[in-house]
Amino acid sequence: MTEDAATHEDAPADAETTPGFEELGITGPVLAAIKALGYETPSAIQRETIPLLLGGRDVLGTAQTGTGKTAAFALPILENLDLRQSKPQALVLAPTRELALQVAEAFEAYAAQMPGVHLLPVYGGQGYGVQLSALRRGVHIVVGTPGRIMDHLAKGTLDLSELKNLVLDEADEMLKMGFAEDVEQILAQTPEDKQVALFSATMPATIRRLAQQYLHDPEEISVKAKTTTNANITQRYLVVSYAQKVDALTRILEVENFEGMIVFVRTKNETETLAEKLRARGYSAAAINGDIPQPMRERTVGQLKDGKLDILVATDVAARGLDVERISHVVNFDIPTDTESYVHRIGRTGRAGRSGDAISFITPRERYLLKHIERATRQQPAQMQLPTTEDVNSTRLARFDDAITAALEETGRIEGFRDIIAHYVRHHDVPEADVAAALAVVAQGETPLLLDPENDALSAAVAADNRPPRTDRPDRAGGRDARDREPRTERRSRGDYTPYRIEVGRRHRVEPRQIVGALANEGGLGRDDFGAITIRPDFSIVELPANLDSSVLDRLRDTRISGRLIEIQRDTGRPNRGPRRDRDDRGRDDRGYGDRPRRDDRGYGDRPRRDDRPRDDRSTDARPPRKPRHKD
Numbered sequence: 367m368t369e370d371a372a373t374h375e376d377a378p379a380d381a382e383t384t385p386g387f388e389e390l391g392i393t394g395p396v397l398a399a400i401k402a403l404g405y406e407t408p409s410a411i412q413r414e415t416i417p418l419l420l421g422g423r424d425v426l427g428t429a430q431t432g433t434g435k436t437a438a439f440a441l442p443i444l445e446n447l448d449l450r451q452s453k454p455q456a457l458v459l460a461p462t463r464e465l466a467l468q469v470a471e472a473f474e475a476y477a478a479q480m481p482g483v484h485l486l487p488v489y490g491g492q493g494y495g496v497q498l499s500a501l502r503r504g505v506h507i508v509v510g511t512p513g514r515i516m517d518h519l520a521k522g523t524l525d526l527s528e529l530k531n532l533v534l535d536e537a538d539e540m541l542k543m544g545f546a547e548d549v550e551q552i553l554a555q556t557p558e559d560k561q562v563a564l565f566s567a568t569m570p571a572t573i574r575r576l577a578q579q580y581l582h583d584p585e586e587i588s589v590k591a592k593t594t595t596n597a598n599i600t601q602r603y604l605v606v607s608y609a610q611k612v613d614a615l616t617r618i619l620e621v622e623n624f625e626g627m628i629v630f631v632r633t634k635n636e637t638e639t640l641a642e643k644l645r646a647r648g649y650s651a652a653a654i655n656g657d658i659p660q661p662m663r664e665r666t667v668g669q670l671k672d673g674k675l676d677i678l679v680a681t682d683v684a685a686r687g688l689d690v691e692r693i694s695h696v697v698n699f700d701i702p703t704d705t706e707s708y709v710h711r712i713g714r715t716g717r718a719g720r721s722g723d724a725i726s727f728i729t730p731r732e733r734y735l736l737k738h739i740e741r742a743t744r745q746q747p748a749q750m751q752l753p754t755t756e757d758v759n760s761t762r763l764a765r766f767d768d769a770i771t772a773a774l775e776e777t778g779r780i781e782g783f784r785d786i787i788a789h790y791v792r793h794h795d796v797p798e799a800d801v802a803a804a805l806a807v808v809a810q811g812e813t814p815l816l817l818d819p820e821n822d823a824l825s826a827a828v829a830a831d832n833r834p835p836r837t838d839r840p841d842r843a844g845g846r847d848a849r850d851r852e853p854r855t856e857r858r859s860r861g862d863y864t865p866y867r868i869e870v871g872r873r874h875r876v877e878p879r880q881i882v883g884a885l886a887n888e889g890g891l892g893r894d895d896f897g898a899i900t901i902r903p904d905f906s907i908v909e910l911p912a913n914l915d916s917s918v919l920d921r922l923r924d925t926r927i928s929g930r931l932i933e934i935q936r937d938t939g940r941p942n943r944g945p946r947r948d949r950d951d952r953g954r955d956d957r958g959y960g961d962r963p964r965r966d967d968r969g970y971g972d973r974p975r976r977d978d979r980p981r982d983d984r985s986t987d988a989r990p991p992r993k994p995r996h997k998d
Contacts, residue, residue, distance in 0.1 A: 385408070385413065386406070386407065386408070387400060387401075387405065387408055387412075387416075387441075390408060390412070390413065390416040390417055390420075391416065391417060391420045391442075391445065392416065392441050392445060393445065395477075395479040395480045396441055396444045396445050396476060396477070396479075396480065398479050399475065399476050399477065399478045399479045399480070400437070400441070400476060402478070402479070403475060403476075405437070408434075409433060409434035409437075409438075409589075409706075410433065410434075410589045411427065411429050411433045411434055411435050411438045411587065411589040412434050412435075412437055412438045412441075414587045414589070415427060415435070415438040415439065415442075415563070415587060416438060416441055416442055418585050418587075419438075419439060419442035419443075419531075419561065419563060420442045420445060420446070422561060423561075423583075423584070423585050424561060424562045424563065424581040424582050424583065424584035424585070425439075425562075425563045425564070425584055425585055425586075425587060426564050426577050426581060426584040426585070426586045426587070427563065427564065427565045427566070427586075427587045427588070427589070428565075428566060428567070428568070428569050428586075428587070428588040428589070429565055429566075429567070429587075429588075429589045433589050433706075434704075434706060435535070435565050435589075436468075436469055436472045436535075436704065437472065437476065439458070439531075439533045439535075439563045439565070440469070440472055440473050440476050441476060442531075443455075443456045443473075443507065443531050443533075444473070444476055444477055444480065444483070446530070446531075447480075447483065447506055447507075449480075449482045449483065449506065451506070451528060452503075452504030452505075453504070453505075453525050453527065453528040454505050454506065454507065454508045454524070454525070454526060454528070454529060455506055455507065455528060455529065455530045455531065456506070456507045456508070456529070456530065456531040456532075456533070457507075457508050457509075457510075457515070457526065457529055457531070457532050457533070457552075457556070458507070458508070458509040458510075458532075458533040458535060459510065459511070459512055459515065459532075459533065459534050459535065459540065459549065459552065460509065460510070460511060460535045460536060460540075461511065461512075461535075461536050461539040461540040461542075461543050461545065461887075462511065462539075462543075462731060462732075462887060463489035463490060463491060463492075463511055463887065463890075464632075464700075464701075464703060464729075464731075464732065465535065465536060465703045466487050466488070466489045466509050466510055466511055467487055467489070467632060467633070468632065468702065468703050468704065469509050469535060470485060470486075470487035470509040471632070471633070473485050473507055473509065483506055483507070484500070484503070484504060484505045484506050484507075485505070485506065485507045485508075485509070486500045486501065486505045486507070486508050486509070486510075487509050487510065488508055488509070488510030488511070488514050488515060488518065488524075489510055489511045489514050489887075490511060490513060490514050490887050490888030490889065490890075490921060490925070491888065491889070491890055491921050494924070497514075497518070497523075498523055501518070501523055501524060508524070511887050512540065512545040512548040512549055512552060513545070513548060513883070513884045513887050513888055513925065513926065513927075514887075514888070515548075515552055516548045516551060516552060516926055516929055517924065517925070517926045519551075519552065519555055519929075520926055520929050526555055526556050526557070527557065528557075529556050529557055529560050530557075530560055530561060531560065531561050531562075531563070532553070532556055532560050532561070532562045532563070533562075533563045533564075533565070534549065534562070534563070534564040534565065534566075534576075535565050536565065536566065536567065537549075537564050537565065537566040537573055537576070538566045538567055538568045538569075538570065538573060539567075539734060541570075541572055541573070541576075542879075543879070543882070543883035543886070543887070544877065544878075544879030544880035544881070544882060544883035544884070545880070545883055546572065546576075547875070547880065547928055548880075548928070549576070550576070550580075551928075551929065553580045562580060562581050562582075562584070564576070564577055564581060564584075567738070598716045598720070598721045598722065599712055599713075599715060599716040599721075599722045599723070599724055600721070600722070600723050600724065600748075601712065601724045601726075601739075601743070601745060601747035601748065602723070602724070602725050602726070602747055602748050602749070602750040603725070603726040603727075603728050603736065603747045603748075603749060603750065604618075604725065604726070604727055604728070604749070604750050604751075604752060604828070605728050605729070605730060605733065605749070605828075606727050606728070606729070606752070606828050607729055607730065607827065607828075607890075607892065608729055608890065610824060610827050610828055611699060611727055612640070612643055613824050614727065614752055614824070614828060615629070615644075615697065615699065615727075616644075616647055617752060617753045617757075617758060617824070618697070618725065618752075618753060619644075619649060619677075620753065620758050620761055620762070621753040621757050621758060621761045622695060622723070624676075624694050624695040624723075625676075625692050625693075625694040625695075626670055626673075626675075626676060626677075626678075626690060626692035626693045626694060626695075627676065627677045627678070627693065627694070627695040627696070627697060628677075628678045628679075628680055628685060628688070628693055628695075628696050628697070628711075628714050628715075629651075629677060629678070629679045629680070629696075629697045629699050630680060630681070630682065630685070630696065630697065630698050630699060630700065630702075630711050631679060631680075631681065631699045631700050632681070632700040632702075633681070634655040634656060634657055634681060636679075636699075636700070637653035637654065637655045637679045637680060637681060637684075638653045638655075638679075640653070640679045640699065641653040641677075641679040644677060644679070649676060649677055650674070650675050650676040650677065651675070651676070651677035651678070651679060652666050652669070652670075652675055652677075652678060652679070653678075653679045653680070654666055654667070654678060654679075654680045654681075654684040654685070655680065655681045655684045656681065656684055658684070663684070666678070667688065667690065670690055670692065670693075671690050671692060673692070679699075682702065682707050682710070682711065685710075685711070685714060688714055689714075689717065690714075690717075691717050691720065693714055693715045693717070693722070694715060694720075694721075694722060694723060695715060695722070695723045695724075695725065696711055696712050696714050696715045696722070696723070696724045696725070697724075697725045697726075697727070698711060698712075698724070698725070698726035698727060699727055700727070701726050701727065701728050701732055701735055703735060703738075705738050705739055705742035705743070706742075708726075708739055708742070708743075709742070709743060711724075712724035724747075725750065726739075726747065729892065730892025730895075731886055731890075731891075731892055752824070752825055752828040754819075754825060755817040755818070755819040755825070756819060758817050759816045759817055759819075762815055762816060763815075763816075766806075766815065787801055862897075862911060862912055863897040863898075863909035863910065863911065863912055864909065864910060864911070864912045864914070864936060865907050865908070865909050865936070865937040866907070866908050866909070866910050866934050866935065866936055866937055867905055867906070867907055867908075867934070867935055867936070867937040868881070868905065868906050868907075868908060868927070868932035868933065868934050869904075869905050869930065869931065869932055869933045870905065870906060870927045870928060870930050870932055871901055871902045871903050871904045871905045871906050872901050872902065872903050872904075873903050873904060874927075874928050874930055875928060876901065876906065876927055876928055877901075878899045878901065880927055880928065881899055881906060881908060881927060882896055882899075884925055884926075884927045884932075885908065885910075885922060885925065888921055888922055888925045889918045889919075889921050889922045889925075890918065890921070891910070891918070895910060895911050895914075896908065896909065896910065897909025897910070907937055919934065922934045
């Protein structure tokens with residue numbers, strides 16, 4: 367490792383002095399694909415990294431999200447790919463499913479002109495059937511989260527024996543989420559002569575140790591992002607879980623005074639799905655993505671310019687070069703992990719000196735991206751509140767008033783209806799006010815005009831997502847960063863949680879951070895969804911929301927922590943005697959006790975013998991257990 371890391375600021379460079387992608391060694395279909403995407407000048411991280419990776423060197427990169435590092439490692443991998451080999455040649459590890467999907471989509475875009483490249487994203491929450499089928503057919507590149515990769519390795523369904531390239535993306539976030547042991551176990555099961563690229567926004571001691579152990583004489587590179595956004599764009603964000611995004615967007619559309627809007631999503635399929643949902647709710651919306659033919663794309667953009675279309679649902683690639691002055695709002699329905707994409711997206715509004723609004727939906731697990739956006743744009747997005755039912759009702763009443771006012775101005779048509787109303791009043795002896803109310807009911811249809819404030823589950827759900835992490839207590843874990851703290855139990859009342867038992871404990875060397883990371887990644891949970899975590903010698907008790915959806919439990923059934931199946935189930939205070947224990951050929955479980963539980967494995971409510979109780983078996987909060995003072 368070089369002692370002095372080269373530091374570069376990712377600023378626009380002079381095209382005459384900056385080498386192009388050709389000079390860096392990118393050729394053929396990969397070069398054609400990135401040119402088709404509009405890539406012209408390599409970023410600083412790409413200029414420094416691509417030649418090194420093409421030359422076979424290991425790389426240790428300090429780079430913020432948004433410096434273009436995905437292309438920095440993806441382009442060399444594709445350039446050296448051997449399509450004749452069916453076993454995985456490259457593995458990219460990412461901390462979250464969102465980042466894994468984004469990296470996988472970038473690979474697909476860069477390989478667009480390379481027929482026969484097989485890529486597989488592997489992450490929690492997706493069915494195993496799709497992943498297993500793809501692995502059996504043969505995959506060149508795997509992009510995944512550590513937990514699910516470990517699961518496939520334990521099942522023997524992922525063969526890394528022919529691996530040539532390994533990338534650790536956002537390594538510091540991976541370790542903060544408790545994946546350190548999983549990452550090391552994955553690294554240990556890969557060939558010794560592989561090429562490793564490790565990228566991290568920060569370089570703490572744990573990352574240094576990992577690099578020293580698993581990277582061979584790496585070249586160290588440090589790149590700082592320099593990105594700015596238009597000052598006349600107002601940036602806001604709303605913390606909202608994925609399940610509430612469509613309803614939250616609908617509320618915002620009701621109260622925001624927008625002219626034209628682009629809603630950015632992550633995938634092509636999502637553009638069609640979301641556009642259809644918006645049309646079903648009465649909005650003029652259409653989708654554009656990379657699969658839509660150019661004539662149809664041009665026609666759709668023309669409708670947006672002419673005011674015949676109000677909302678465009680798009681992917682990043684489809685929106686490149688889109689310049690419509692009428693766009694007053696941009697909504698990041700799926701927040702990009704690449705700040706360059708973020709800047710490009712929100713730059714679609716605020717054109718020609720006009721003001722613009724950018725609203726980003728951020729799930730509780732994506733809060734860390736706010737820091738990346740702030741550093742890259744040098745602006746701090748303001749947190750917004752979900753419009754209340756009162757806000758929506760006020761807007762609806764105002765529009766109803768406007769509709770009546772507009773109708774009254776059409777005096778010619780009004781006169782004709784006066785006689786009809788008078789005829790009804792004479793023959794039915796009904797006051798005119800009641801007739802007017804009845805006509806309003808007919809005009810409104812089955813949908814109520816006003817929302818019921820007493821039945822507002824959406825606001826309650828979003829309010830829970832928007833509660834900020836506690837920062838008012840001193841750090842008790844030896845100076846760890848506040849973002850690395852374990853969940854606090856004060857966020858909900860005790861009645862909001864239900865205890866669940868998982869079959870990993872202290873003797874499996876599990877810590878609260880590993881539990882939080884695995885369950886959050888596989889089940890799509892946020893940090894606020896965790897209550898107390900109690901780690902026992904052979905199992906652990908995790909408090910999760912009492913209203914936890916059954917689909918979340920289904921996704922967690924096959925989750926592994928430290929390579930062990932967790933077998934999650936509601937805790938009853940009795941030991942789990944289910945049929946899924948890991949047993950040897952003699953019918954005993956891995957503790958050697960058969961079906962008979964150990965004395966200290968009766969359930970977290972039972973007290974073990976006094977002389978068997980470990981001194982650190984007192985965890986009532988989501989903190990790692992204290993270490994004993996003396997070693998035996």
